[in-house]
Amino acid sequence: MAEIDTASFVPSLAIDCVVFGFHENELKVLLLKLTGVDVWALPGGFVDKNKDLEKAAIDTLEVRTGLTDIFLRQFHTFGSIARNDPNHPKFLIDKGLISEDLFDWFNQRFVTIGFYALVEYSQVKEPVPGPISEACEWCSVNDLPPLMLDHQEIVEKAHKALKRELSYQPIGLNLLPNQFTMSELQALYETILETQLDRRNFRRKILSYGILKDTKKFRTGVAHKAPALYEFDVSAYKKASQAGLNMGW
Template identity: 50%
Template structure:
């Protein structure tokens, strides 16, 4: 499959290559300095930031399109990527706004253009290692950056709604699937893991109950090492048992938060 890299060809002739009126949008989440962050694009000719997304080639699956977008924006492959919702509000995009946007790009579209039609988008979320991701803008954006969830407001089109729905889904996932493998470094402390869960859930968790529960799942390995460079008693480091973690992703966990 040859990937189109010419913005003008995409705009004027993309209807020959892409599925009509269907797209994907990806909520890519990373954890850094005790904060959950989302990867956003700063669009050309716009004050708005947008979620990474793209069109679906006629010869690829919807899942493959989402994985392609994830790799193009982060440089990462074979990561946990989950479809979570379909967004199909008839008013989610504007034919007039699309024509005006491409006019600023120096590309003339008429109202019957494939790009000026109503689009339904399939939402995916990905949990990635902040340190390993290499953000890269797409053909229609000036920048691709990590943005704190506190600052991710007033996004392009309905992307704020897509982001909120993704966060709701991740919070629900915590009730029956593990989280952290792609968000934390290979070695981490129990307080760091708890901080991740508290950040996602938006509420504090009891330290003893959290530790007892996480250890009971059997997905963690306590290491002989302790965290260096801390002021007080150095906490032990942990890592995920990859095999048991993946089994828990497939089979689920008991209980909720």
Template identity: 40%
Template sequence: MNTEADVNDFIQNGYQEYLTHLSIDPVILGYHQQQLKILLLKWKGYKDWGLPGGFIKQREPLSKAAHRILKEKTSLSNLFLQQFYVFGDSPYRVQERSPQEFRDKFNLQVEDDNWLLKRTIAIGYFALVDYSKVRVQTDFFTEDYQWWDVAAVPKLLFDHNEAIDKALLTLRLQIYHQPIGYNLLPEKFTLPEIHSLYESILGKELDQRNFAKKLIALGLIQKLEERRSIGAHRSPYLYQFVKEKYEQALQEGIVHTY
């Protein structure tokens, strides 16, 4: 959606292709340099940053729509992608927008009843992605993108800060029941990497010995013979997830504390 004709068609006729009143707002989390990062977009006409977003096609299954939108934004498929909340309470999610607002932001004229002015209820999804593989696409509505440390997210558009808080809370709760990391780390990773990932997610320090013991005792990860030479100092061993155990734990759940 980058030519002017495409954009106009989307604005005028998008209601035929997409469901009105509904959007999918993905919280895209990656991990890089010991920090949990979130992908935010700079929306045209707004000074604050915001989450990506997308609409559901008329006959598209909801989960397909979520995957499609993620792919459009990040070029990644087969992500870990999960619903975490539906947002329909904040003032922004209740009121319609005005054509003036639309003109101010995008310099485009629309009718009062244009579908893009309607209230949208947002289905929040969070995605865990391999930071290094993401190739972000921008479009007419989104001018720029940037990865932010989740600990330093600025004030965002609409209720997006709330959405991120909720996504992180869900992730923190979930980490006690399900293994997490498969989609956030490269295939082979070191103990310090996964250790620090878990510390980032939980926002607290975890004893390195107990942490490694636990993951290995659960059989979730296994040590490889390879090591990584990062430069100075002792080279860390590489580990990988034991896929079967990981899948099993996703299904059946685990209870533990780290």
């Protein structure tokens, strides 16, 4: 059962992180399974009184994934009064997840600041559960388990934000391994955008951005023709990120 020192936290405020990973052509999010019940939650937490919001999110992510230096972006703050289910604190206590004297703390109205993070799936060796959870796993965004409170909505909004981001920013540096094939990059785009793209046109367009470096190496040991391996030209990538890609005006 979780014992936390609520006095050190900013009241009413929480953060939630939607951690995206990409594996087997699926967009995944990291979720925590609450101990003893089939309810899942986003990694997140309260905000220490003398900690920046960003830092609170970064620290949460480090604990769960072991990763530092993660791509992180604040995308929305969720503050509807409806999101505070009055039965929630009772539920947590009944299930033995928190002690009874935390009732008041959990019974507050919380406003949560949503961040999304992009991480390289394979880099996260063993996601670690928290004090009130028994598992931390990757789940496909298209097949989410039952989520706590409004966490489903938070995931959806994060995905939407990511989609939008994609249309004027290069994406991939934080989601793919160092070297990758053109097909893998395309699959990432298709997965995030939930649409199909023409293979040849995709190649042409992405190459035109000048953010890819041909490594002159090939992926071996795979079926069919060995595809070329690319990596991102980090400085060009960052420059393109700054400038924005498809600005309309």
